[in-house]
Amino acid sequence: MSKLDQSAVIDALKSVLPSPDARAALHEPQFSGNEWAYVKDCIDTGWVSSVGKFVDRFEQDLAAYTGTRHAIAVVNGTAALHVCLLLVGVEAGDEVLMPALTFIATANAISYCDAVPHFVDSDMATLGLDPHKLERHLESIAEMRGDACYNKQTGRRIKAAVPMHTFGHPVDLDALVEICRRYRIELIEDAAESLGSSYKGRHTGNWGRVSALSFNGNKVVTTGGGGAILTNDSELAKLAKHLTTTAKVPHKWSFAHDRVGFNYRLPNINSALGCAQLEQLPGFVESKRALAKAYAAVFENIAGVRFFSEPSFARSNYWLNVLLLDPENAMERDTLLDLSNGLGIMTRPTWTLMHRLPMFKECPRMPSLEIAEDIERRLINIPSSASLGAGR
Ligand SMILES: *Cc1c(COP(=O)(O)O)cnc(C)c1O
Secondary structure, three states: OOOOOHHHHHHHHHOOOOOOOOOEOOOOOOOOOOHHHHHHHHHHHOOOOOOOHHHHHHHHHHHHHHOOOEEEEEOOHHHHHHHHHHHOOOOOOOEEEEEOOOOOHHHHHHHHOOOEEEEEOEOOOOOOEOHHHHHHHHHHHEEEEOOEEEEOOOOOEEEEEOOEOHHHOOOOHHHHHHHHHHHOOEEEEEOOOOOOOEEOOEEOOOOOOEEEEEOOOOOOOOOOOOEEEEEOOHHHHHHHHHHHEOOEOOOOOOOOEOOOOOEOEOOHHHHHHHHHHHHHHHHHHHHHHHHHHHHHHHHOOOOOEEEOOOOOOEEOOOOOEEEEEOHHHHHHHHHHHHHHHHOOEOOEOOOOOHHHOHHHOOOOEOOOOHHHHHHHHHEEEEOOOHHHOOOO
């Protein structure tokens, strides 16, 4: 048991700022490269909208950086998740496994398919979905009918699982891949927070059949708003492009569509921003890792709280840095949030767990979500902009 020294925590947060009275956002975008030049090129040439050279280049650069064969740029990460679910064959009435501790985008995207989220507990070592708990849960509720996995309790098919790499820290993918293979469950990685993070030496987004990225304003790189689908499957990549571009049949002048598609394509002007941001991504990740190292050092000697470090199998982008209060100090979380935000140092608790939200509270879930609930009580995100780590 160690008592929390709140002023020591505040001093530690201040120690990474450029000056003692500086303010700090949670995650600020940084435009220090070719952003102006590329966006100006779009405006000068008139190619601002749905097609253009930057869309193609952004997709190629994303695939090259992540080591996936294909990347399809879309309007945002939620749209990427929606299409990922459709690509692997999620249908109305299916169940989709996902962590209770995540951003709402996943549960929303599942709902857009008229499918049902099924909430899984988290692992304290990764903050992501716990594969071993999932395995035991499936042992008790799952039943194979032919090639498909069914939930004996609800009678619904369990079609897919969508783990998320929480705050940039990869989940234990090997274990998940094996469980999903055994139960014939399609694996989709929500890699919205983990661009720049790798698992056992390979970039996240390579383990699922398809994966989703986000380039929202607070992510590691931003296109204003944006997202992408990653896959190593050429057929799925083609289908992803088709579905996200209104399912238009390619033709010089005829306008025909062969199914209900989506207008989810990322405009050229946003892709231009993305190309410039990707050029700086390796530097951003280095800066963010240097910031995490600095935090780890200052928090090492502060009682009652610990800085969360990447799992041993991962190299993380440290998208949002994490403090975990010791269990006995959890009730001090809100005073600490008040104190830091009052000083202009932005901190926040994690997302309210999905099963507490009114639209998802009747959804199936594991009997115990105790680790997710424990993390929810104790976690604080702290300032994480790449600029705070630059030059360390
Ligand atoms: C940011 C994010 C998304 C996608 O969000 P958009 O704002 O739609 O781009 C999805 N999942 C998680 C976990 C995220 O953090």
